[in-house]
Amino acid sequence: QKEVEQDPGPLSVPEGAIVSLNCTYSNSAFQYFMWYRQYSRKAPELLMYTYSSGNKEDGRFTAQVDKSSKYISLFIRDSQPSDSATYLCAIRQGGKLIFGQGTELSVKP
């Protein structure tokens, strides 16, 4: 079993939709959870991070961790065509990051 699993999609939604992106992880000791966004043929960039359990909100984006089920989510409200990108979840293991496979999101006008 991979340490981080992410549905690769692709996911296509209409503009204005609520988007839910999800990952599962295997080790309950993980405490730092990140979401990176990668536009086509560009470098990944840190979008959001959360520590331990709970929610974190930043504008239209909400990151959520459910440690009891080992599940992390990224919600995008009022999605825009500019949100079209690949979203990668990541978990810190020691001094390294473990990335999910990435979910390709397309928001159609």
Next chain:
Amino acid sequence: NAGVTQTPKFRVLKTGQSMTLLCAQDMNHEYMYWYRQDPGMGLRLIHYSVGEGTTAKGEVPDGYNVSRLKKQNFLLGLESAAPSQTSVYFCASSYSAGGYNEQFFGPGTRLTVL
């Protein structure tokens, strides 16, 4: 500040040829990483360095070697390229390995091995 830069941006190799990818950062970061990205596979760690003169293996190190002779540079070498090494290679650096370990990525190198 240029951030993280990678040289070259594109390269085509024949099977068995060798090459070196150069990563440079001007943020005085201690930690540097090399990843490869393949469709549906996310980012997989090849090798990393926790400081000048140190290197360590990541998830997929076979067929690659690295060196960190200067703090600002991290080199990735392919001694005998294979078609399975066709990929996009990203270098990243971070100030700390603790906390959420924000990593800053370079623009990538697209490598094709024929």
